[in-house]
Amino acid sequence: MSPDDALKYARKEIENAPQIAEDPDLYSPLFKNVSAFKRSYELMERILKVYIYRDGRRPIFHTPELSGIYASEGWFMKLMEENRRFVTQEPQKAHLFYLPYSSRRLQTALYVPDSHDLNPLSIYLRDYVNWIAGKYPFWNRTRGTDHFLVACHDWGPYTTTAHEELCKNTIKALCNADTSEGIFIKGRDISLPETIIRNPRKPLRYIGSGRLVSQRSILAFFAGNIHGRVRPVLLKYWDGKDPDMHIYGPLPARVSRRMTYIQHMKSSKYCICPMGYEVNSPRIVEAIYYECVPVIIADNFVLPFEEVLDWSAFSVVVPEKDIPNLKSILLGIPLRRYLKMHTCVKMLQKHFLWHPRPVKYDLFYMILHSIWFNRINQVQIEKEQ
Incomplete structure (x- = not known):
């Protein structure tokens, strides 16, 4: 043909x-x-x-x-x-x-x-x-x-x-x-x-599984540079405001001495993935690698492989205007649904590996x-x- x-x-x-x-x-x-x-x-x-x-x-x-x-x-x-x-x-x-x-x-x-x-x-x-x-x-x-x-x-x-x-x-x-x-x-x-x-010679070297759901004591985690329109708003409402919400700018030394960035991702139920200067964020794939359900905050962002993947099965998409309600949105997700999303994240990893x-x-x-x-x-x- x-x-x-x-x-x-x-x-x-x-x-x-x-x-x-x-x-x-x-x-x-x-x-x-x-x-x-x-x-x-x-x-x-x-x-x-x-x-x-x-x-x-x-x-x-x-x-x-x-x-x-x-x-x-x-x-x-x-x-x-x-x-x-x-x-x-x-x-x-x-x-x-x-x-x-x-x-x-x-x-x-x-x-x-x-x-x-x-x-x-x-x-x-x-x-x-x-x-x-x-x-x-x-x-x-x-x-x-x-x-x-x-x-x-x-x-x-x-x-x-x-x-x-x-x-x-x-x-x-x-x-x-x-x-x-x-x-x-x-x-x-x-x-x-x-x-x-x-490490280009070993692209899988720094990828590791996360903890069991029962060992994930943190509700939500984000740490990173503060730029763009979304991250300053995220910090305004959640930085230091709630013990369940571990939301930071660059991870403070006093915090990282107790728990590293990767340990935070492995210990959190949800990983917040806000846009930076542009809509994309490497945190989405990082969250998948550490079995942390990604919470994506970036209006107008087309999610990777959206033509075939059902992102509602393994992530939460939160409109930028709903950042003040972030905790209540996450707490409103039933445990049974969260467990299914967590399983999906683990099964999804193979599709995001080099x-x-x-x-x-x-x-x-x-x-x-x-x-x-x-x-x-x-x-x-x-x-x-």
Whole structure:
């Protein structure tokens, strides 16, 4: 089949996915429709081919950054470029085309500190897209709708704005998945999990399980730098106001001597994940790693893998206006529901892990699946239009 026919075939297969009651590799309460996800994933493994452009100067292109807060884009780039199952050297067979740039490398290479000017970054990416559109026929054939990028820096969305087709048509996997700014397009774009990698050689080294529910004596915990619109309000209402609510700015030395940041997460029922300057927060994935139910406070934030995951099964989303009622909202959750959420968080971990070599259903595959899944849905929309 041609690439387009293959995507249309996959769409029909997913719509008519056989119902599964139980699967040893998938925990069905995590998913909106586990049968559709399983069938889509199987088809991705069987069908999907990705062409990676070899153009682009280092370090902005083809140079993954594997540590730090923006490591998601680097790990995806590394594992995608090393992949033999999905990558094709024959672009005419490709269903998707990967633009292998790093928004973090773009920022460090081109941004003038304190200038507040992002234009050089977006212009550089615009010129790159124009270059590949002039050199190859693939961009112009679809106006970029079968192309994708992966960008975790806060400024990732803004680097696309100088090129209209890149901004509006291309599938963008972004950590800063904010629908209020008119750049992230829900249903086309992907919310990319923000993960902190401390040791690139051993990405799983600092990940550990939390305590039993009976050993979680803290109702809610947050500690971190105070910036953006949400965190100052969180501290205003809860810093030092209630013994059940361990809410701080940077964790004070007097507190950390008794209990570290990670120990707090392992000992808390709920981990508060407020937005910073932008809507995304690495605390969401940190909470999952330590089996602490994430409480997400960030209006207009599209949650990672929202197209397939049911976030109500393992998290609490609190509108920013309800911060004063935070404790009563958490206490209002019945114990039985909390126990189910806690179990779901534990079962969810496997989908948010980076491995030196990808493991089925891990974070690399979840990102690629969401890109594949949204592209299939867009093919249907294009046909209808």
